[in-house]
Amino acid sequence: MIYLRAFHYHLPLRHTFTISRGSIQVQPTVIVELSDQEGRYGYGEATTNSYYGVTVESLVKALRQAKPVVEQSAWDGPETLWDRLQPLMAESSFALSAIDQAAWDLWGKQHGQPVYRLWQLDTSNIPVSNYTIGIDTIERMVEKLREFPDWPIYKIKLGTTYDLQIVRRLRCETNAVFRVDANCGWTEEETLHNALVLKSLGVEFIEQPLPADQWEPMRRLYQKSVLPLIADESCLQESDVAKCHGYFHGVNIKLVKCGGLTPARRMIETARRLGMKVMVGCMTESTVGISAIAQLLPLLDYVDMDGAVLLAEDIADGVRLERGRAVYPDRPGSGVRLLRYGRPLCLEL
8 A cells, every 4th residue: 555645845945046937035845755554755746836827735636636546546556556647637747746756766665776777777878967047137147157167057047138148248157058948038039039149159959939839930940040949838748749849859848747757758758759859857846856857867868957956955865966967876766865854734635
């Protein structure tokens, strides 16, 4: 039998984190715990997100619905559990993802091996993560870069009236690779113009330049842009990968948006089959969510898993980053261990 509990935390950020559509100083998050009768624990995470309408209350509601299915069904592994839960949680991908992450962590601990190894993946040649610099004054963005020097890649959040000034100034500080993310904040014309300038400034690709529903302008940009375009807000679930083909050069898969590691692996396979680049991104999670992402690293071209680095205080240890390079703990599952328990959430019906 498997038991489900959940805990609520407030994750204080190192700095106010600003993107084109808003700012946060504290990130609320929910940690799901799955345990078995032998006293092994698996952990998964879902943060709240105003853009997608996800609150602690909506997560609790979804987890309450899932709890009887989790605890009254035979434990046949993460994929079978996901198949049982998905019809019930089709509109609650964040909560489903947290359960799925916890299921894989528990499964790995039951088998005494890291998840990536049980998937027969080799971590000897994996992509390094960028460090993200949120929108701020140019001076403050320079200070944020200087706070984490010598990272091989920086991701720069854009969507201001002074975007090119930002990148030009940051380029004076480092020869590292840049990536930029407009978070739906540009127009088609801005994207074409900015891409020309950004390419000369050593930018690798542009992430989600237009609002998610702007498919025809994206088709034109796909044909004309001098920089690769990566989908984020336009790629939420499994069917979106094929939808993005011919509109974006690659997809950024977020575990909470697609429903966890189980569908993410299928999305990666689909993208590869279509000849698209594959990235997995984070949502300012703690080390719980970041460690889940790390299991997928051997399958990826790019990764953005610096969420825990952006925190002033973490709640767990597990996979960590050293200047962008993932360091795996010598522990099974996702390698996650909670450092403290948060406020228990009542999931009783």
